[in-house]
Amino acid sequence: MEIPITLLSDEKGYFDRECPNENCLYTFKIYMEDWKEKVSDEEIHCPMCGHIDTSEKWWTQKQLEGMQNLAADYAMSLISAKLDEAFGGLARSTRRNKFVKITYKPGHRITFQNNPIGQSEEWETDITCEECGTRYSVIGSAYFCPCCGHNSAVNAFDESMDSVEKMLASLPEMKQMLTASYGRDKAETMCRGLLESSIGDIVSAFQKFAACHYDKLTGKSSRVNDFQIVEKGSRLYKDATGKGYEEWLSDKELSEMNMLFQRRHLIEHNNGMVDQKYIDKSGDDSYIIGQRLVVKESDALTLLAIIKKLGTGLSSIK
Ligand SMILES: [Zn+2]
Ligand SMILES: [Zn+2]
Numbered sequence: 390m391e392i393p394i395t396l397l398s399d400e401k402g403y404f405d406r407e408c409p410n411e412n413c414l415y416t417f418k419i420y421m422e423d424w425k426e427k428v429s430d431e432e433i434h435c436p437m438c439g440h441i442d443t444s445e446k447w448w449t450q451k452q453l454e455g456m457q458n459l460a461a462d463y464a465m466s467l468i469s470a471k472l473d474e475a476f477g478g479l480a481r482s483t484r485r486n487k488f489v490k491i492t493y494k495p496g497h498r499i500t501f502q503n504n505p506i507g508q509s510e511e512w513e514t515d516i517t518c519e520e521c522g523t524r525y526s527v528i529g530s531a532y533f534c535p536c537c538g539h540n541s542a543v544n545a546f547d548e549s550m551d552s553v554e555k556m557l558a559s560l561p562e563m564k565q566m567l568t569a570s571y572g573r574d575k576a577e578t579m580c581r582g583l584l585e586s587s588i589g590d591i592v593s594a595f596q597k598f599a600a601c602h603y604d605k606l607t608g609k610s611s612r613v614n615d616f617q618i619v620e621k622g623s624r625l626y627k628d629a630t631g632k633g634y635e636e637w638l639s640d641k642e643l644s645e646m647n648m649l650f651q652r653r654h655l656i657e658h659n660n661g662m663v664d665q666k667y668i669d670k671s672g673d674d675s676y677i678i679g680q681r682l683v684v685k686e687s688d689a690l691t692l693l694a695i696i697k698k699l700g701t702g703l704s705s706i707k
Contacts, residue, residue, distance in 0.1 A: 401515075403526050406433075406535070407449040410440035416449055419535050420524035427523050427536050434538040436531035441538070514551075516544055542601030543704050549594035550697055553587050557689055560584070585656050587689045592617070592653045595696050599626075602703055606630060617654070619647040630706050637702030642695050648673050649692045652682055 398404045403418035415437035419428070430444045448456075515526045516534075523536035531548075532540050560580060567576035599616040603609070607629045616622040619634065623643075627633035634643060651671035655661055661682040668678065676682065 408435035409446040418526040546598035
């Protein structure tokens with residue numbers, strides 16, 4: 390039995406897909422035309438986890454449900470045709486019967502349409518693969534092109550910076566909401582935690598991007614931690630390409646970057662408690678040993694601006 394199904398793209402021309410890897414189940418969209426024309430039947434890559442599978446495995450739960458309903462409806466319509474015959478006849482034959490009356494209403498028909506997941510404007514990103522041109526769309530960050538598997542370090546980096554920026558912008562509002570639900574003390578602690586983790590997010594996004602871009606440029610393989618130390622990362626780029634971080638950042642920005650990288654290290658490894666090593670490495674004279682670092686919103690914004698500038702600079706090296 391064959392059931393005709395029409396798959397529709399959403400209003401922007403994208404088609405919903407879901408990773409078949411059970412640990413992932415990431416939902417993304419791919420431009421319908423590219424799905425039909427560009428991708429091979431043998432190899433689809435999950436943008437999030439990189440899982441590779443054949444093309445018929447990528448139905449979303451909603452699509453499967455929709456198809457199941459359609460199959461059930463189709464079967465029902467076959468049965469109801471039979472019922473129409475049987476009961477229609479019976480109803481006609483009982484129409485004039487005083488004691489038994491059977492009425493029968495033929496079933497309605499349902500058509501299946503692909504149900505696109507809601508477009509959330511704020512967090513959704515349209516990406517065009519720089520290698521193969523496939524257009525896809527994700528919520529949050531993604532790492533691999535569904536068609537060719539290309540890992541776009543630049544896109545992932547931009548997306549992370551964007552998320553941190555939006556998070557920082559929404560902090561005052563979040564604080565209000567958290568205060569209403571948990572009281573001022575808890576809200577304060579939670580927001581401080583978010584602020585501190587934003588510094589960590591910026592640094593780790595930068596490290597990943599810098600390592601990935603370096604490897605691509607040089608054909609060597611670096612470690613993500615090579616870019617945890619500002620001076621070391623800059624030297625690696627300088628030796629390989631003739632351009633260090635000072636190409637795009639002033640001395641002041643470089644020393645701020647170094648200090649904020651050191652602060653992140655301290656928060657992560659010493660719970661933010663200032664020690665001699667931190668003071669030596671950061672050149673920060675605003676604290677004494679034994680104090681707890683206080684991360685301010687301006688720290689996060691400063692670091693974000695510096696890293697965005699540096700990221701743009703580094704990605705201009707081809
Ligand atoms: Zn996946
Ligand atoms: Zn691609």
